[in-house]
Amino acid sequence: GENVEQHPSTLSVQEGDSAVIKCTYSDSASNYFPWYKQELGKRPQLIIDIRSNVGEKKDQRIAVTLNKTAKHFSLHITETQPEDSAVYFCAAPKDGGATNKLIFGTGTLLAVQP
Amino acid sequence: DTGVSQDPRHKITKRGQNVTFRCDPISEHNRLYWYRQTLGQGPEFLTYFQNEAQLEKSRLLSDRFSAERPKGSFSTLEIQRTEQGDSAMYLCASSLQGQETQYFGPGTRLLVL
Numbered sequence: 001g002e003n004v005e006q007h008p009s010t011l012s013v014q015e016g017d018s019a020v021i022k023c024t025y026s027d028s029a030s031n032y033f034p035w036y037k038q039e040l041g042k043r044p045q046l047i048i049d050i051r052s053n054v055g056e057k058k059d060q061r062i063a064v065t066l067n068k069t070a071k072h073f074s075l076h077i078t079e080t081q082p083e084d085s086a087v088y089f090c091a092a093p094k095d096g097g098a099t100n101k102l103i104f105g106t107g108t109l110l111a112v113q114p
Numbered sequence: 115d116t117g118v119s120q121d122p123r124h125k126i127t128k129r130g131q132n133v134t135f136r137c138d139p140i141s142e143h144n145r146l147y148w149y150r151q152t153l154g155q156g157p158e159f160l161t162y163f164q165n166e167a168q169l170e171k172s173r174l175l176s177d178r179f180s181a182e183r184p185k186g187s188f189s190t191l192e193i194q195r196t197e198q199g200d201s202a203m204y205l206c207a208s209s210l211q212g213q214e215t216q217y218f219g220p221g222t223r224l225l226v227l
Binding site: 032034045093094100103106 | 118145147154155156157158159162170205209214215216217218219220221
């Protein structure tokens, strides 16, 4: 089965700086890697995802990179803003993605200081 | 609101009582998932349905837990003889078969006293 590790557990940056969160996974058959943002007391919301047939995907200030050989993927947020403050979770499919059951990392609390 | 909805949003109960939660997925989504999230952790997979069929249950789901999706639309999660360790946020998500994206509901926060 899949195992997902996420680092760091907390990250504090100044507004305008970049933030990078890294995850590793164990199942080489995994083919889909979403990132969720969860604000305090709210539901996890998908912010970006990547499939194993590409190495990078960007959406405005957010990007995700995937290194299949090393089995790790990273979330990059540029020009951070206070509203980016939240807990971010990476995930990978259990059993290589056959049924889309997700295994989540332990989360990164991002604090953007104004 | 056409997103995933859950009811109730909060539940406080005494140890030993039974509780039932409801999840209404996005209407055309045929896959429905239940997760549990404790403070400081990511969601943990509990079980999932494809239409009305429950296809997998996690080992986290003890015999006191049961989930149903009788008509392939809404789902219920029941916890019998609740324990303090059951206190958590119970999240429901749905997706369309063939598409990976899971959309989460707001969750039901359970506190067992």
